[in-house]
Amino acid sequence: MWIYEKKLEYPIRVSYTNPRLAKEVITQYGGPDGELAASLRYLTQRYTMPIPQAKAVLTDIGTEELAHMEIVAALVYNLIKHASVDEIKAAGLDDYYADHDRALYFVNAAGAPWVASYIQSKGDPIADLHEDLAAEQKARATYEYLIQLSDDPDVTDALRFLREREVVHFQRFGETLNLVHEWMDSKNVF
């Protein structure tokens, strides 16, 4: 179970209405390397982790990714909530508007909907942890591309925070991989 804090993990603001930037940032909501994929991947893989430390790391990081999903949702919504239809059309967000108005939906930057095949749950803890390490690097790279694309210093500030969290998560998954290897060696399971 979870306990909900009625505030964001990191406070956000946006400088101005910017549907063009929203169209790109939304990929970290519903894209292949986004926060929905990250949270569901870790919270699902944890069941087949062989040691309690690994289950705990996946639970903790999966929970934090839910908090990041909320931050990204707040960024996207604040960038589009006051946009006029003309501004939405000019930004190329009119295809999205036709189906969703200014509501949040899980899509990548090109509008493709989230699919479960973005993630794997293999039952093999070594394979799963390597996917998780790669997922953190892909998320870090995506945040760097979004920072390059951002023309809003307030959005960039939040993207920098989220990017640094991926660096920390990579370290934690690496330490978890070492623990699982040590556990497997001690059990002599190969």
Place this chain on the structure above:
Amino acid sequence: MADREPTGSTNPNVPGPLRGQTMGYLGELARAYVPPQMFSRVWSPAEGLAKGTIFPELYRPYEPGERA
């Protein structure tokens, strides 16, 4: 891993020191390693929130333009 033998391996099936086979890197072949973080100093909670981590050794700020 600091307190390990140079092979870095706890795998009983891995024979002898593997230093030569791993080009001077610690550890056994065909697996990935991330060095464990050693606890040192930490930033204040406020500074950690601003930076995204309270651990100076994990802080990797990004400046666009490096390969943009």
